[in-house]
Amino acid sequence: MPNTPDPEGPDSPQEEEPWLDSREVAALWPVREDWLRGAAGRADVRIRQFGGESRGTYGAAPTYYHYHPGDVRRAAAAIAEGRVDIPSVWRTDTPDGRRAEYWSRFRFRLTCAVMLALFLLLLGLAVYDMVS
Incomplete structure (x- = not known):
């Protein structure tokens, strides 16, 4: 059993530091x-x-x-020292991770461009149909 308190339980009085959101953690970790x-x-x-x-x-x-x-601070040091086994595709500081991030963004942008082109085509056909 881990030696960490329940994440759903109340914070102790000395623990007043706010918890970090995903963007703040992503800035601290190469993940x-x-x-x-x-x-x-x-x-x-x-x-x-x-x-x-x-x-x-x-x-x-x-x-x-x-x-x-x-x-998060403890894990940042452990990740930097390589004590936490994180797949290279998950990381931002490896060629595999950068390649996966690139293709993920490329697919998103390509999908947006195709959807916009389809919308404009349908809009053009609707206008052409109204005019003729």
Whole structure:
């Protein structure tokens, strides 16, 4: 059993430092933001989860994660020293990680461009149909 308190339990009086969100942790760790939860699990970092409630037919609310600041600082040193085994695809400081990030962004931008082109084509056809 780990020697860490329950992440859902109340904070002790001396623990008044706010928990860090994903962007703040991504700035401290050389890990892609998509894989922060996995890296935090490997480094024994306490995580609080907010949101994610069911909206019935409309899916679920967005889920947000906050990380314990002391655990994040401890894990940052461990990650930098290589004591935490993180796959190279998850990292931002490896060629595999940079390549995965590049292709992920490329696919997103290509999808947006195709959807915009399709929208403009349909809009043009609708205007052409109205004019003729």
